[in-house]
Amino acid sequence: MSMVPDITGTDPGLENPLTGAGLVAKKIQGRSPWRLAYERLRQDRAAKIAFATIVVIVLLAIFAPVFATITGHGPNQQFITIGENANGGPVPPSGTFWFGTDSNGRDLFVRILYGARISLTVGVLATAISIALGVLFGLVAGYIGGWVDSLIARLVDVMLSIPFLVLAIALAYRVGPSLWVVIFIVGVLSFTYPARIVRGQVISIKGKEYIEAARALGSGPWRIMFIDLLPNVMAQVIVYGTLLIPLAIVAEATLSYLGVGIPPPTSDWGAMISDASGYFQYGYWWYLLFPSVALLITTLAFNILGDSVRDAFDPRGGGLFV
Amino acid sequence: MTSETSALPGTAPAEAGDVLLQVDNLVKYFPVGTSRPFQKRDYVHAVDGVSLTVRRGQTFGVVGETGCGKSTLARCIARLYDITSGRITFDGRDISQISQRRMRPLRREIQMIFQDPIGSLNPRRRVGSIIGDPYAIHDLASGAERKRLVQELMERVGLNPEHYNRFPAEFSGGQRQRIGVARALAFQPKLIICDEPVSALDVSIQAQVINLLADLQAEFGLTYIFIAHDLSVVRYVSTSVAVMYLGKITEIAPADELFTRPRHPYTGALLSAVPIPDPDLSDRREQIILVGDVPSPIAPPSGCRFHPRCPKAVPVCVAEDPPLEPRLGDGPEHLAACHRPMEAGENLAEFRPAIDEAERIVEADGSLLPDEALPGVTGAVGGQEGRTS
Secondary structure (H helix, E strand, O other): OOOOOOOOOOOOHHHOOOOOOOHHHHOOOOOOHHHHHHHHHEEEEEEHHHHHHHHHHHHHHOOOOHHHHHHOOOOOOOOOOOOOOOOOOEOOOOOOOOOEOOOOOOEEHHHHHHHHHHHHHHHHHHHHHHHHHHHHHHHHHHHHOOOHHHHHHHHHHHHHHHOHHHHHHHHHHHOOOOHHHHHHHHHOOOHHHHHHHHHHHHHHHOOOOHHHHHHHHHHOOOHHHHHHHHHHHHHHHHHHHHHHHHOOOOHHHHHHHHHOOOOOOOHHHHHHHHHHOOOOOHHHHHHHHHHHHHHHHHHHHHHHHHHHHHHHOOOOOOOOOO | OOOOOOOHHHOOOOOOEEEEEEEEEEEEEEEOOOOOOOOOOOEEEEEHHHEEEEOOOOEEEEEOOOOOOOHHHHHOOOOOOOEEEEEEEEEEEEEEOOOOOHHHHHHOOOEEEEEOOOOOOOOOOOHHHHHHHHHHHHOOOHHHHHHHHHHHHHHHHOOHHHHHHHHHOOOOHHHEEEHHEEEEEEEEOOOOEEOOOOOOOHHHHHHHHHHHHHHHHHHHEEEEEEEEEOOOHHHHHEEEEEEEEEEEEEEEHHHHHHHHOOOHHHHHHHHHHHOEEEEEEHHHOOHHHHHHHHHHHHHOOOOOOHHHHEEEEHHHHOOOOOOOEEOOOOOOOOEEEOOOOOOOOHHHOOOOOOHHHHOOOOOOOOOOOHHHHOOOOOOOOOOHOOOOO
């Protein structure tokens, strides 16, 4: 991490061993910060593992129906005879039910795969909403400044001062729980941090001569914000977005845990953990363990990747605690 | 610079060239700090009553120290700043108060070249898109047509058109300034304001960029306002020169006249600071070292703003602001704002100011401003006794 990687990645100079001219001809290319970050990420083993994990989770989520076919168990299918024990409780992991069953005799493994779809959907879409709003408000507040900035700053302050869960529960209860309501609530309520980050960046950039140059050419404020300023804050936005995904996943799980998230019977990790917590004390460990581990691995992978992305974009070349 | 000393092709005095830009009594104040109720707000008097006339085809030089307001003047003329008061007439139109929206079509006629070759190009955009911006913003050309125009421009300013897809960071300082020139040239504007276009460049590169600007002026009939603090550059390119000090024009004259017969002591002091390549000549010349720093533009000195540092200062300089007018029988093109203009061949070093000590800046490092002057400190300009901190 701390080392600046090889200049071009592949060395064209080695391709011409006879003349040696390749070494001279090899140019030091100007590298964009994106390129640098990519090179750094490629060197980062933790990032690679985290990324591979995320790819696996995404593939599992996409191919969840395939596993449903293989096991022959649908996500909401109840197996009252084989999926429940004599007392009507869950049965432990076996060849038939890989991760055991839940309290309703449904296949936990298949449900976790389907739950990944919900988690990833919410994570990505809520983050997209949050980033889109944050970028818009941040750009406007930072570039226009003045009373517009004060207004947005106050709005952000107010939103930050209201506890997220209280507001989210109130909204979800009022509107009625559904996947889209959860995405909307998590996305809208978390725009404040990207907005602050973008605003700060914009304020530091807007005094640059190239912004004056754009104005001298006749660019309007929207063009300046999105063509001239946005590319310069994109790195921070990407970094923050990657870190926001796990937060959104956890927020969704929390809402579902509290019963105001994804309505049953749709399989959802938070709801599963919530159900399982009532059974844990009776020895049904798998019921709680597998959804929790799924949630843990997913958020951990996104968090590690997010940290690595942030380090990769750090102009000081990384270090552990930047 | 270069060995050629002949006047630039485009800078031959445009006889009876009609007026392209007329600035009358332009004032620009910037508020300082945050406003508090019941408290008078301080203002930086960045440009404080500047009037000038720029004729078509001319190169109008503006010189002055850092912070004298020359860049603010440029940005006011380009209407990047709203002006506090005064009047700017461009090509017969009053643009002093028009809105940014109504200004937009006019931007095709007034362009700027900026000082910082790094800061004036967006680091995250490719050169082709930067130079193509003028066409994109005003919807003049798109797609392949835009690319062709941009590559023509790149070729015209001496860049390799194949570098269309590169980022600014992949160019040298001089090349980057050429990109800035190409961008300003895209509209074929009537007026280009060059805000210290070469001061961030190596001397050899300066010459190339200046020659490029001169060639373009000849080819497209451009008018320049050329801002610099390097007097030799300004002398080389300009037809007329205005000298600015603390937001005001102190002297304005045809270039040769200003450099051979300066009237304002400030101009004289500036000229004496220009390095002369010949060491013998340089030794014989008397340099006038100005004492102290430029006073704060928040509360500029009364009367002539130069009086605290002027070796010829007399009480009237403190009391009265001298008007900008022809002095000592100069022609109408040579104006100076000075009560005691310099005669030809006069040696400024022989003069001692004849004004009250409290009106002067006595410390060489400027730490002792007039209102803080200790009662015990007298005489010796820049003397050690005065060093209190």
